[in-house]
Amino acid sequence: MRKEAARLDASDTLRECRALFEIADDVAYFDGNSLGALPKAAPARIAEVVQSEWGQRLISSWNDADGEGAGWIDLPQRIGAKIAPLIGARRGEVIVADSVSINLFKLISAALAMRPGRKVVLSEPGNFPTDLYMVEGLEMQDLAERCLAERADIEAALDDNVALLMLTHVHYKTGEMFDMARLTKAAHDAGALVLWDLSHSVGAVPVDLNAVGADFAVGCGYKYLNGGPGAPAFAFVAERHQQALKQPLSGWMGHARPFDFTDDYEPAPGIDRLLCGTPQILSMSALEVGVDLMAGIGVDALVAKSRALSEFTREAMAQVVPELECVSPADPETRGSQLSWRHADAYALCQALIARRIIGDFRAPDVLRMGFAPAYVRYVDCARLVTELRDILDSGEWRKVEYAQRGAVT
Template sequence: MIEKSRELDAADPLSHFRERFHVPKGVIYLDGNSLGCLPKATRGRMQEVIDREWGEGLIRSWNDAGWFDMAKRIGGKIAPLIGAQPHEVIACDSTSVNIFKLLAAALDMRPGRKVVLSEPGNFPTDLYMIAGLERQGLAERRLAERGELIGALDEDVALLMLTHAHYKTGELFDIAALTEAAQAAGALVLWDLSHSTGALPVDLNAANADFAVGCGYKYLCGGPGAPAFAFVAERHLGRLAQPLTGWFGHSAPFAFSDDYDAASGIEQLLCGTSPVLGLSALEVGVDLIAEIGVGRLHQKSRALSDFFLECVADHGLDLELVSPPDSGERGSQLSFRHPDAYAICQALIARGVIGDFRDPDIFRLGFAPAYLRFTDIAEAARHLAEVLESGEWQREEFGRRAAVT
């Protein structure tokens, strides 16, 4: 398979983009669905912000360097990646905070309804944010399995909240179909695009989506803890009332009024002062992913994951795949179940093959197409076969630890 991987790399039209990222030597990085690699241009951009804009410009840079408009500008760049209009997206806060804001806003828009419907096993922060509103008496959580979600939509449901690509399995929801079903029942819909944006084509406007959030540090390569983003459909902007009424969301923040008057556009989702350093790093990653193109990235990610399964079969490995076998029905990842998944993952990491583990028994491999090669995939499969066949994962140092990251 190594020879085939070299042929695939030679024919890959995206292969030259790998040089635009810092990928450590001796590492096969299959965890870009948790933290993307560093774009090389980020170093220079951060140095410019620190030395020139902050160091020399000081407070003048809010105007001179465009800091004040960064959140809207970067949101506008993310918009085409998710099928939205530039004025419908803003880069701000974390995914968790944006979920809370849009959950509360959606409930406010559906008086008499308190149920937020989701699925068991959704990413924990999504469910935890419902619980926070529940404690205030503002929401009621309802969970239904994937095949039962449409049947669980009734006159009590204010919001359907789901993650497009499941974080553990990568299984995809049909955004358009579920949005239509929820809206037919009188509910709004909030999509979490954290494991989709920058790797999968998403068209929120075509699906008539209401709200969405997403992460900046996975496929967008914005760096650890990078600001997230939020989407609000244009039709809702005039009705939205998010609960975190901080000064940057005010219609005239520098009027310093005692009374809150929300901005009329997407900037009303802002709360506190924008994190300039984090947004600066994020913008580099967004620009690079936009340059490559989501369509091309998705095509390559499917090819990479399919090739990995081909390599696994060639090695004769019998692994339980929990991701959909059809690459068109999963995100840019493959997840496998094994009772010793944690130890296997640690043994691979010791060899320089970095994937990750998800409780209780899943090891997950992400295929970030912007910088991965087919030779990386063939080598990763070889290492996995050697780890499983040699039993080296049974060594004491790879045993389960109390703290799992």
């Protein structure tokens, strides 16, 4: 297995990309689906923003990049335009702002307003918690009704009470991927709108929002886009909906003319109305580095390697560690860039692997999850994961008391 891994790494067209990230050679990093690795170019860019743009140019950095300014005010639109091709959107349909949770709240509320007489937001049990919590917040205001249906029953649940179908494209725990085209069409046939959470999709799996006729989407900046911890999120609104969109967080940056400082709110044209407060310049600047890097590699190459890495690992795990139950789909075209296995002591196993500098993560109650960020994960990392996990199980090392002690973040 190790020889085959070395052979595959030698022929990997993306093998030079790992050098673009700050990852020690002895680290096998399988947690890029939770926090992407640091691009080597990011510290210098942040230093430039802090020392030159903020430190020297001061407030002039908000204005146009021509001349003495740095164009800070245009960062949300500029980065959004760079993300757009990664998700099958057009320029002017994606903007970077706030967090996934806040963008969900904006778009769920906007979708409900666009479907008067309907209040139901349909999703699935086990969706990522923040997606469901945002609906609950609107439910407490009597603006929404939450309805959860198992995956096999979603289409049957699309009745004339449903205003919005809200789903995460790639399930955060199992990696199972929805058929976006089929479900978007089913929702539209029922008169509902669709909101896709792309947090575990963008930069790792094929996404073509306009091809499937998607209405809305949100996504995360700090996973496969490598924007850094707490990086800003992005939001997509199909151009056909932008004029009618009424988002509830009518902050001053979403105003048509924010520096007129008028008392009454007038929404900005197009996607800009999704803005709320002042853009987070330091974190957006870091995110732009990550987005540029991933866009430069290209979606097709990333997807091809992602699937090859995960298949290599899935097959090896099935042979070498058969006692762990794989809960991810066997078909790489129906799962995201991750694999998950169930074990009663998954947390302890994860900690034992981390102690050996093989970094994955745990998802309650019993899932060991490994993400395959194709820009920097190697085949030799995958082979090492399998052999080291076999040794940890055989030796009983995972039973050490310290591996059962959980931190605040798991």
